[in-house]
Amino acid sequence: MRWEGNRESDNVEDRRGEGGGGGGFGFGGGTIGIGTVVLALLGSWIFGVNPLTMLGLLSGGGPAPQVQQAPAHPPPHSDKQARFVSTVLADTEDVWGQLFKQGGGQYVRPKLVLFSGRTPTACGxxxxAMGPFYCPGDSKVYIDLSFYRVMEQRFHAAGEFAQAYVIAHEVGHHVQHLTGVSGKVEQARRSASEREGNALSVRLELQADCYAGVWAFHANQARSILEQGDIESALNAASAIGDDTLQRQSQGEVVPDSFTHGTSAQRVRWFKRGIESGDAMQCDTFNARAL
Structure with missing residues (x-):
């Protein structure tokens, strides 16, 4: 992936080395993540649902607890991996800023927070171990960069473009937050059964995959970021984190009703739809008859 020399975002907070927040989850704002079953694969804890699903089950949607956080500072320029994610974030800012403008709207840029271990958020x-996630309560994407080692070692999903796909997927959740989609899904889940709620979460996640593809299409058109093998690496990452693949690896069987992100084939299909069309209107998973 060609990224060095491109603009880096100044919307990056580096909290690494500051120590974590306290306690367990005090859900209030809700989190939306790409890798919430990493725990099952690592053998630490087992999450059968993603943070958004847990939020719907465990919280009444009240205000999140206030957290105290040291003043944010940018990552050091010598940190190549931090520069990489800063550049990818900048690229998503440019793409979605232009797409929102074309649609008559204004894109509000999210923050990206680098942390180690754990950190306080507006969502708890x-x-x-949750993997990267988006918190709509503070409009921030959170990532512990050690997740990229997990991708390579546990998921066998290597490559910079696969890593960029992770950031673009979480930014896709931010787009859903700005357009009101994620709020409507959360509201609908409150009166839905667990099975129906999981099905809504799948459609939310697949749309974020499609949005990641839309970003890649426009970023490549504008800045020629793609190199040979990049698309394949992203498709491999999307396939590796499908619910069916993860369940088969972690528990030896597949339980479709518990899916919250979509199958490997579905994740690949919707990412490809985005990257082949470049059209966010093609990402309407909620009205699609077949996923």
Missing amino acids: TGQA
Whole structure:
């Protein structure tokens, strides 16, 4: 992936080395994540649902607890991996800023928070074992960069573009927050059965995958970021974190009614739809008859 020399975002907070927040989750704002079953694969804890699903089950949607956080500071320029995610974030800012403008709207840029271990958020205490996630309560994407080692070692999903896909997927959740989609899904889940709620979460996640593809299409058109093998690495990452694949690896069987992110084939299909069309209107998973 060609990224060095491109603009880096100044919307990055580096909390690494500051120590984590306290306690367990005090859900209030809700989190939306890409890798919430990492725990099952690592053998630490087992999450059968993603943070958004847990939020719907455990919280009444009240205000999140206030957290105290040291003043944010940018990552050091010598940190190449931090520069990489800063550049990817900048690229998403440019793409979605232009797309929102074309649609007559204004894109509000999210913050990206780098942390180690755990950190306080408006959605409760974020933990590295959750994988990267988006918190609509503070409009921030959170990532412990050690997740990229997990991707390579546990998921066998290597490559910079696969890593960029992770950031673009979480930014896709931010787009859903700005357009009101995630709020409507959360509201609908409150009166839905667990099975129906899981099905809504799947459609939310697949739309974020499609949005990641839309970003890649426009970023490549504008800045020629793609190199040979990049698309394949992103598709491999999308396939590796499908619910069916993860369940088969962690528990030896597949339980479709418990899916919250979609199958490997579905995640690949919707990412490809976004990257092949570049059209966010093609990402309407909620009205799609077949996923």
